[in-house]
Amino acid sequence: MHTLSIKQLSERLQSKQISSVELTRYFLQRIEQLDPSLNSFITVTPELAITMAEQADALIAAGNAHPLTGIPMAHKDIFCTEGVRTSCGSKMLDNFVAPYDAHVVTQLKNIVMPILGKTNMDEFAMGSSSESSFYGATKNPWDLNAVPGGSSGGSAAAVAAGLVPFATGTDTGGSIRQPAAFCGISGIKPTYGAVSRYGMISYASSFDQGGPMARSAEDNAWLLNAMVSFDQRDSTSLRMPEVDYKAGLNDSLKGLRIGVPKEYFGEGLDPEVAQLIRNAISELEKQGAIIVEVSLPNQNLAVPAYYVLAPAEASSNLSRFDGVRYGHRCENPRDLKDLYMRSRAEGFGAEVKRRIMVGAYALSAGYYDAYYLKAQKVRRLVRDDFTRAFEQCDVIVGPVAPTAAFNLGEKTDDPISMYLADLYTIPVNLAGLPAMSVPAGFVKQRPVGMHLIGPYYSEAKLLNVAHQYQQQTDWHIQMPATADVSGRA
Amino acid sequence: MRWETVIGLEIHAQLATNSKIFSAASTAYGAQPNTQACAVDLALPGVLPVLNKRAVEMAIRFGLAVGAVIPPKSVFARKNYFYPDSPKGYQISQFELPVVSTGSIEIEVEGVKKVIGITRAHLEEDAGKSLHEDFHGMTGIDLNRAGTPLLEIVSEPDMRSAADAIAYAKALHELVQFIGICDGNMQEGSFRVDVNVSVRRPGEPFGTRTELKNINSFRFIEKAIAYEVERHIDILESGGKIIQETRLYDAERDETRSMRAKEEANDYRYFPDPDLLPVIITPEEIEAVRATLPELPAQMRVRLVNDYGLSDYDANLLTSSPQMAQYFEKLVATVGGEAKQCANWMTGELAKALNRDGFDVAQSPVDAVALGGLIKRIVDNTISGKIAKQVFDAMWAGEGSADEVIAAKGLKQITDSSAIEKIVDDVLAANAGQVEAYKNGQDKLFGFFVGQVMKLSQGQANPAQVNSLLKQKLS
Numbered sequence: 001m002h003t004l005s006i007k008q009l010s011e012r013l014q015s016k017q018i019s020s021v022e023l024t025r026y027f028l029q030r031i032e033q034l035d036p037s038l039n040s041f042i043t044v045t046p047e048l049a050i051t052m053a054e055q056a057d058a059l060i061a062a063g064n065a066h067p068l069t070g071i072p073m074a075h076k077d078i079f080c081t082e083g084v085r086t087s088c089g090s091k092m093l094d095n096f097v098a099p100y101d102a103h104v105v106t107q108l109k110n111i112v113m114p115i116l117g118k119t120n121m122d123e124f125a126m127g128s129s130s131e132s133s134f135y136g137a138t139k140n141p142w143d144l145n146a147v148p149g150g151s152s153g154g155s156a157a158a159v160a161a162g163l164v165p166f167a168t169g170t171d172t173g174g175s176i177r178q179p180a181a182f183c184g185i186s187g188i189k190p191t192y193g194a195v196s197r198y199g200m201i202s203y204a205s206s207f208d209q210g211g212p213m214a215r216s217a218e219d220n221a222w223l224l225n226a227m228v229s230f231d232q233r234d235s236t237s238l239r240m241p242e243v244d245y246k247a248g249l250n251d252s253l254k255g256l257r258i259g260v261p262k263e264y265f266g267e268g269l270d271p272e273v274a275q276l277i278r279n280a281i282s283e284l285e286k287q288g289a290i291i292v293e294v295s296l297p298n299q300n301l302a303v304p305a306y307y308v309l310a311p312a313e314a315s316s317n318l319s320r321f322d323g324v325r326y327g328h329r330c331e332n333p334r335d336l337k338d339l340y341m342r343s344r345a346e347g348f349g350a351e352v353k354r355r356i357m358v359g360a361y362a363l364s365a366g367y368y369d370a371y372y373l374k375a376q377k378v379r380r381l382v383r384d385d386f387t388r389a390f391e392q393c394d395v396i397v398g399p400v401a402p403t404a405a406f407n408l409g410e411k412t413d414d415p416i417s418m419y420l421a422d423l424y425t426i427p428v429n430l431a432g433l434p435a436m437s438v439p440a441g442f443v444k445q446r447p448v449g450m451h452l453i454g455p456y457y458s459e460a461k462l463l464n465v466a467h468q469y470q471q472q473t474d475w476h477i478q479m480p481a482t483a484d485v486s487g488r489a
Numbered sequence: 490m491r492w493e494t495v496i497g498l499e500i501h502a503q504l505a506t507n508s509k510i511f512s513a514a515s516t517a518y519g520a521q522p523n524t525q526a527c528a529v530d531l532a533l534p535g536v537l538p539v540l541n542k543r544a545v546e547m548a549i550r551f552g553l554a555v556g557a558v559i560p561p562k563s564v565f566a567r568k569n570y571f572y573p574d575s576p577k578g579y580q581i582s583q584f585e586l587p588v589v590s591t592g593s594i595e596i597e598v599e600g601v602k603k604v605i606g607i608t609r610a611h612l613e614e615d616a617g618k619s620l621h622e623d624f625h626g627m628t629g630i631d632l633n634r635a636g637t638p639l640l641e642i643v644s645e646p647d648m649r650s651a652a653d654a655i656a657y658a659k660a661l662h663e664l665v666q667f668i669g670i671c672d673g674n675m676q677e678g679s680f681r682v683d684v685n686v687s688v689r690r691p692g693e694p695f696g697t698r699t700e701l702k703n704i705n706s707f708r709f710i711e712k713a714i715a716y717e718v719e720r721h722i723d724i725l726e727s728g729g730k731i732i733q734e735t736r737l738y739d740a741e742r743d744e745t746r747s748m749r750a751k752e753e754a755n756d757y758r759y760f761p762d763p764d765l766l767p768v769i770i771t772p773e774e775i776e777a778v779r780a781t782l783p784e785l786p787a788q789m790r791v792r793l794v795n796d797y798g799l800s801d802y803d804a805n806l807l808t809s810s811p812q813m814a815q816y817f818e819k820l821v822a823t824v825g826g827e828a829k830q831c832a833n834w835m836t837g838e839l840a841k842a843l844n845r846d847g848f849d850v851a852q853s854p855v856d857a858v859a860l861g862g863l864i865k866r867i868v869d870n871t872i873s874g875k876i877a878k879q880v881f882d883a884m885w886a887g888e889g890s891a892d893e894v895i896a897a898k899g900l901k902q903i904t905d906s907s908a909i910e911k912i913v914d915d916v917l918a919a920n921a922g923q924v925e926a927y928k929n930g931q932d933k934l935f936g937f938f939v940g941q942v943m944k945l946s947q948g949q950a951n952p953a954q955v956n957s958l959l960k961q962k963l964s
Contacts, residue, residue, distance in 0.1 A: 079535075080533075080534065080535045086534070088534070093534065096534065098533075098534075098535075099528070099533070100528055100533070102535060197535075197537060198535065198536070198537050199535040199536075200535055201534045201535045202535070202537075202764075204763075205763035205764050206763035232539065233537060233539060234537050234539075235537060235538065235539050235540065235764060235765050235766055236537075236763075236764065236766070312760065313763055315569075315758075316567050316569055316578070316579055316758075316760070318578075319569065319571065319577060319578020319579055320532040320534070320576060320577050320578050321534075322571065322573075322578060324573050324576075324630070325531055325532070325533075325576060326533065326534075327534075336573065340571055360758060363569075363758035363759075363760055364756055364758055365756045365758075368758070368759075368760070372760060
């Protein structure tokens with residue numbers, strides 16, 4: 001059943017071939033058996049899941065259930081879930097039980113999609129490998145020596161291993177797309193503002209965006225419909241145009257202009273990855289798309305600008321974690337200063353501390369103009385590059401990452417090298433554009449993802465292109481050997 | 490060698506919105522600790538601010554009332570610092586682009602009018618309260634106040650004396666109440682004044698200034714300035730330098746003390762708040778707010794003096810609060826004119842009764858319409874001014890409207906000439922000796938006869954008619 005698509009699961013539930021309770025128990029059992037070797041979950045919530053599954057079955061029996069009702073799912077542990085620990089992968093919030101639900105959580109609870117648990121992630125969403133989690137690294141189900149990517153590594157691994165049909169993720173510099181690529185699944189980061197950030201613990205406010213992670217573009221389309229909604233509690237929430245993201249999935253790609261930035265295929269891109277992407281682009285061409293060379297001249301400035309702006313915002317967003325009202329508090333504080341310093345020193349991991357320091361520095365008196373202000377100007381340049389490129393093409397295609405998944409521990413001593421690997425995904429967050437990752441092959445048995453970027457509000461088009469690609473390829477259908485439970489004792 | 494004092498004021502006015510500037514929690518004063526702090530005020534993980542439109546409207550009202558520029562775009566910025574009464578670890582304030590730009594207000598000090606510049610006014614959120622008593626060496630944090638909207642009003646350093654400073658503070662205190670944006674309650678912390686003081690030799694550039702905080706009355710402003718100016722002069726005259734710092738005013742000892750043991754300059758690392766959009770204000774919105782502004786006290790005073798011929802004293806009293814001004818307007822409207830008489834009643838009998846019983850004009854048992862009814866009866870000669878005072882007292886005691894009291898007590902003025910004439914005749918007949926004495930030149934006895942007629946008529950005979958009839962009969 002873990003190989004079924006969302007659509008198929010929906011059909012079986014609605015026709016009562018299977019109940020939500022059965023389905024939920026099925027996945028809970030898979031989690032129990034397989035997750036110890038993957039560590040993709042921080043918290044599993046069997047009671048909550050079964051209670052919701054029972055509610056779902058009642059709704060389905062009554063005959064007026066939403067098509068997604070009863071399909072189990074998991075939330076990245078960055079979304080506040082009422083009554084459930086919400087840790088953000090950090091010791092700082094290890095003891096934090098959220099007293100309210102994030103908007104996204106409410107949306108999906110209203111549809112009654114049983115929550116199996118909260119997935120692992122880089123601490124406070126800062127990272128590209130899920131290795132900085134207080135709860136230990138998540139392993140890539142395709143190769144247990146490899147990282148699953150980050151920061152939504154837990155969600156990606158859980159979906160890839162068939163522990164859950166769908167999970168939520170968040171993406172600030174690539175944290176949905178890159179783990180999706182590394183784990184061979186599909187994930188989409190919508191236009192900034194499309195998904196409410198209320199209850200989604202902030203890392204970098206002007207970059208953060210939530211989105212679905214599942215095993216196909218079609219699955220993502222179903223889920224994006226449920227996740228996109230205006231929320232007045234988030235001042236940056238958009239009133240998105242009313243779109244059914246499934247409706248255009250089968251539109252023909254004939255005449256679609258695919259932009260390929262000339263800056264993408266330079267040094268640093270693994271030649272095998274490059275080849276897979278070129279193959280993918282050819283596949284789109286076969287379906288009638290026209291390939292256009294475009295240019296993103298300021299592409300190489302995006303990573304440095306991001307690593308000034310995102311830490312700056314983070315340094316301020318994380319100030320609330322002070323040991324006073326909730327979260328980790330040091331023992332026997334001597335005075336206020338000691339309370340602050342020890343609680344934060346103990347509660348935060350190394351990468352978080354690095355980013356807070358970098359961010360505070362970039363905002364400090366005497367440096368604000370040279371760093372923060374300058375980086376904001378570069379941000380506009382990067383955005384303008386895309387605006388110009390989209391005059392000549394409809395969708396931009398390229399690699400998600402310069403390599404397939406790297407090994408666990410390989411980059412932990414070299415944060416800069418990890419930062420530089422975000423060169424394709426980061427510009428998208430600087431501009432606030434929607435973008436997707438879909439599986440496009442393997443390099444040494446580790447998955448590789450194709451990156452699709454569109455203009456604002458073009459989620460439906462991206463899903464359409466991805467879906468058409470997936471009709472002609474089977475990368476997205478393949479599952480890792482670790483997903484196979486049979487034969488285990 | 491003279492020293493010139495230079496003063497600037499920073500005033501924080503709590504805006505009278507129902508809910509907080511960035512959350513829906515109530516701003517009502519006096520609740521149990523931490524019962525009016527919602528998830529957003531507590532800075533729980535994942536919460537976000539949403540701007541209260543009314544706070545912006547109030548800021549615009551203020552800007553218009555001081556003739557200020559309202560920029561079309563303003564931006565909220567984060568002021569980053571750690572303190573337990575600031576749950577987010579930053580205060581949402583405004584830095585480079587405040588909602589109100591340069592304006593001014595006129596003050597009057599000892600009869601001399603002066604214009605004080607206002608550099609800017611910006612919106613920000615208030616912090617919670619730190620309570621040091623009752624917690625045995627620890628501090629209790631009450632976050633009810635956290636998130637209450639503040640308008641921080643910064644003056645130009647245009648004041649040259651404590652009198653200037655007090656006049657300015659009072660003018661703003663009156664203004665913000667008048668336009669309905671702040672209740673001005675200094676005891677409850679709705680209106681907080683910080684004073685920046687420096688001295689210089691006339692003609693020289695500004696000296697180093699110090700900031701004085703924790704002054705919660707106009708009287709203390711004067712004392713704090715006096716102390717600080719002397720402190721500056723003492724230091725400078727003995728060859729020392731003023732340290733730029735914040736000092737607390739201690740009212741008990743009448744002195745200022747440095748707030749920090751060592752100078753810890755706070756770098757607030759201001760940057761635009763990415764959780765909030767820039768505030769765009771259109772000319773249409775500004776005009777819509779302008780249309781709801783009441784007449785400002787200064788304008789009203791000019792009108793009262795010029796159009797109604799009232800004295801400056803009366804004009805000041807009648808505009809001393811929005812409630813007084815509203816009462817006066819309603820009173821004149823009810824009477825249909827007679828502004829001078831209305832003013833007299835307000836500054837006379839009404840003020841006396843309010844003071845005696847400790848009422849605010851808004852709590853007056855005799856409202857403007859009721860008093861207007863009474864004054865109308867004087868104007869139409871139903872009762873005399875003297876009787877009216879009796880009626881007023883009865884109305885104050887709750888005995889009804891003017892007409893009801895007049896009827897119940899039979900206080901209608903006697904205007905029937907023949908009735909008055911009869912009383913006059915009776916009085917003259919009963920006092921033949923005095924009549925004789927009057928006719929022989931004792932003019933002062935006229936008052937005696939008037940008194941007797943009034944006594945016999947229980948004060949209700951129309952005095953003018955009494956006078957003319959007596960004159961007639963005694964000549």
